[in-house]
Amino acid sequence: MKTSGFTLIEMVITLIVGSILVLGIAGFVDLGARGYSDTIERQRMQTQAKFVLEKMSREIRHAVPNMFSNNLVTGATDCISFYPIVTSGFYAVSGADIQFVVGDENITAADLSSLSMVINPTVSNPSSNVFALSSVSSANDLFHLTGEANNLVGNSVSRRHYIYNPSGKVSYCLIGQQVQRLVNETNRLPISNQGVTGNLDYSTATVQNNGGVHINLNFSNEAGDESTNFHQNVQVLNVP
Template sequence: MRTRGFTLIEMILTIIVGSILVLGIAGFVELGSRGYADTVARQRIQTQAKFVLEKMARELRHAIPNSLAISTDTASQQCLSFYPIVYSGFYALDEADEKQLSFIVGNVSGSTTALNFDGLTMIINPSNQDEFSSGAGIALSGSDTTISLSSPLAMASQSVAQRFYMYQNMVEYCLNYSAQTITRNLVQVADSLESGSFSYDEPTLQRGGVVHLSLGLAQNGESSHFEQDVQVLNVP
């Protein structure tokens, strides 16, 4: 009995068929890997946008009313700035001496357990952001809840609800179109920025101020757009 192996033609055909099968399998594997990578990239963009919008919304909701301003420094950058509340509450003027102002802290931000007003400024009934840098506020120190004013509060400066706010530092979010980044006080919080804008509707008698946030993030040729409106909850 004679044994017979592959002929040269059969061997070549076997190699060709095997190569085709390997290439087909590799194509499916590559397609699956590429799909997984694209899914991870999309998930990263979605998570990043959700984080930035949620962070901005939380801070804006508890910003001092009328402390918001939008500036466009250059064609490649737009910034939204505001003053977060450190303490807030209600005040009362002494009927016998209108220069004596007492206040009750009704809202303590963060995990602060003891009152400390060092480095803080108190402002009452602000009408725009310029008042925060023009000396309209009252510098505070220590923890005394009664202060002496240099002059009585003018009627126009008083709050109808007798509310006061204390603040320290301004917060500024910027959309850097050329660098494709979003920054908070010059610290990057997001990348892959393709487009975006800030707009602000002034408060009315029926509602507080509303900030419109629009972000467009892009990666691997795909763009995702996000819109959110945030209402400033506090009133002067």
């Protein structure tokens, strides 16, 4: 009577071949998993960078023109600071008074009382043409600054004015390899993860060009083995 089955050598060879196949499949699966993980991490880094650049660009484009600075706050390696426009409009000189209108038809004199108005700003911290609105009055849809025309040095070509909060200066800073948003150099709010380096610069306006903010940021992943550099110029759209 003959019996059939596997010999020891056949079983060993089968185990070896099976192990090779399993290791090959496992390596293929691991490669695919690592590729997927790297893609997700890369997408996360790109999405974060786009959010940071878009948020900064939108605020910069709607800031008081020329009132930008690169003054550092404590712990920062780079900063860009500016004053967001609360509202704006046009003004006229009437005798010794300055009369003006604003774009927001619902705003009142009480709403403006804690704000300041600037006309034709040319530096980050102007010493002239800045008017506190604590004593502003209104009548017939016009706002009045009594006796302030004598303090007006020069005029805006387009008779534009900008109203802002003097206690609401916004700064974007690189602190500890992280982009943070600050209000009046406090209330720090991180808007990126760790691993961000670069620089933030402001170019003053010239006869040919408006002022512009140059953003050069390098975003690295958590492992630190991959990075992406973003370079963007943001023009300050508002002009005196």
